[in-house]
Amino acid sequence: MDVQPGPEREDSHVDSDVSASTPLRVALLGAGVVGGAVARHLTERADDMAARVGAPLALVGIAVRRPGRDRSDLGVDPSLVTTDAEQLVTRADLVVEVIGGIEPARSLILRAMEHGASVVTANKALLAEDGPRLYAAAAEHRVDLYYEAAVAGAIPLLRPLRESLAGDEVRKVLGIVNGTTNYVLDKMDTSGAGFEDAVEQAQALGYAEADPTADVEGFDAAAKAAILASLAFHTRVSGSDVHREGITDVTPADVAAAREMDCVVKLLSICERTDAGVSVRVHPAMIPRSHPLAGVRDAFNAVFVEADAAGQLMFYGRGAGGEPTASAVLGDLVAVARHRVGGGLGPGESSYADLPILPMGDAQTRYYVSLDVADRSGVLAKVAAAFAEHNVSIETVRQRMVPDERDGDRHDVGEATGNSNARANLVIVTHAAPDAALSATVESLRTLDVVRGVNSVMRVEGS
CATH class of the missing domain: 3.30.360.10 (Dihydrodipicolinate Reductase; domain 2)
Structure with missing residues (x-):
């Protein structure tokens, strides 16, 4: 069933609640992979959405950058497609933003909130850069800002963090x-x-x-x-x-x-x-x-x-793709629409803890370090001393045998070979220590005369 556009609004703010027969006006910003999937579901499942929300959802417009493209696959009235996003958001109860980027997304979201519209967005870049401004605007204008689709696509993750684990x-x-x-x-x-x-x-x-x-x-x-x-x-x-x-x-x-x-x-x-x-x-x-x-x-x-x-x-x-991301967007849309029908709001920003953000150097990590070393006596002692100098404890040391460059023989580290070009490989895994200490240790290793090269350095997690 196609959703037809609702009547023009006469004032700049939506009511805090609506009756079951009053359509909630939905403006869609963007008709790409995600926006197209959202539009199709809104039209094809209109009756089901209305039953879940408690009121019909009327798609009043789809803002696009290139209006000439064929969008017959969306299953919507072509007259709904517009390039005037600024005007569109002023006549909607609910705005779905899936255009991405910082601008014009930020300005359009703020304009929508000023006109009383709740917003659903998938815009992780904008939330990470200017989230507090958006949260403040939502609180000021008493509207919802939901963004489940901004992280991990269809996976229900943000709402459990925000609500289930509150x-x-x-x-x-x-x-x-x-x-x-x-x-x-x-x-x-x-x-x-x-x-x-x-x-x-x-x-x-x-x-x-x-x-x-x-x-x-x-x-x-x-x-x-x-x-x-x-x-x-x-x-x-x-x-x-x-x-x-x-x-x-x-x-x-x-x-x-x-x-x-x-x-x-x-x-x-x-x-x-x-x-x-x-x-x-x-x-x-x-x-x-x-x-x-x-x-x-x-x-x-x-x-x-x-x-x-x-x-x-x-x-x-699934963390990406049109259909999975649209699933998260529609879940948010149903939630904020229900709030509008019931006259309430969902949870807003919670930043009461205001904890300090630690620099990377303070993070406790473990390191995997692969070293190309000279194959002679005293190598292990010098390498171990570099770790000890920065208070980094070694968990394991593994030796990789390297063919002798002269005759192809293999030797243990520290075994006398009589060949000044003899090489060996040491693989070291550390215990957890401040990242700054581990980085300093690696720099010290690079200066040792017994270390011919630091082949690889990578952090180790999850154990």
Whole structure:
């Protein structure tokens, strides 16, 4: 059943509640992959949506940048398509924003709120950059701001953090929140593909954009981590507060080394609360294959939550794509529509804790370090001394035999070979220590005369 446009509003603010027969006017900003899916569901399932909300949802317009494109697949009246987004949001009760980016999304959302409309958005970049301003506007104008689709697509994650765990104390959120990077790293692990080849495969399947920078450099995951930390710890965390490292430097050798340790490399978003404050970081890390996140394959997302009373929880599912993301958008739309029918509001921003944001150097991490060293006596002692100098405790040391460059023989580290070119490889895993101490240790190792090269450094998580 197609939803027809509702009547024009006569005033600039919507009523706080409506009768069951009064249509709620819905404005859709964006008709791309996600917006198109939202529009189709609103039209095809109009009766079902009305029954769930308690009032009809009337699609009054779809704002697009290029009106000439064929949008017959949306199943809506072509007259609903407009380029005048600013005017559209002033005559809606509910606004769905799926255009992305900072502007004009921010201005349109603020304008919608000023005119009394509740907003549903999937815009993680905007929330991470300017969330407090949007929350303040929602509170000032007594409207809802919902954004479940901004993190992990269809996975119900933000509402459990904001509502289901509101009476608990969340200690840690550890997750895979970017499907593109998870696909790339998974292919590097399972097929032995190099980074560039894996990215090309992701692009061919539509998992990665033509310019994958936002994904592979960790910007997307960092924005999502900021949102997760803000909700979990009742503290305002922006994207600039998140330590960010991408996966462009992850090599097949790193992936192979992880496999030898019975680990897998993942790009992790890690939000932790300690007595000192909040640590939020995004970086590649090795995790044991026994960890629940290690089994997350292809472009799927998963988030592991640890809370005092609830214990360990895991949320898993499709983290991107038109239909999965539309599912989260529609869930929010039904929720805010119900609030409008009932005359109430959902929970707003909770930033009462106002915990300090800790620098990356204070984060407690473990390191995997692979060293190319000279094969002679005293090497282990010098390497161990470098760790001890920075108060970093070594958990394990493994020796990799390296062929003698002169005759192909293999030797143990420290065994006299009579060959000044003899080499060996040391693989060291540390206990948890401040990241700054671990970084300083690696720099000290680079200066040792017995260390010919630092082959690889990667953090170890999840154990």
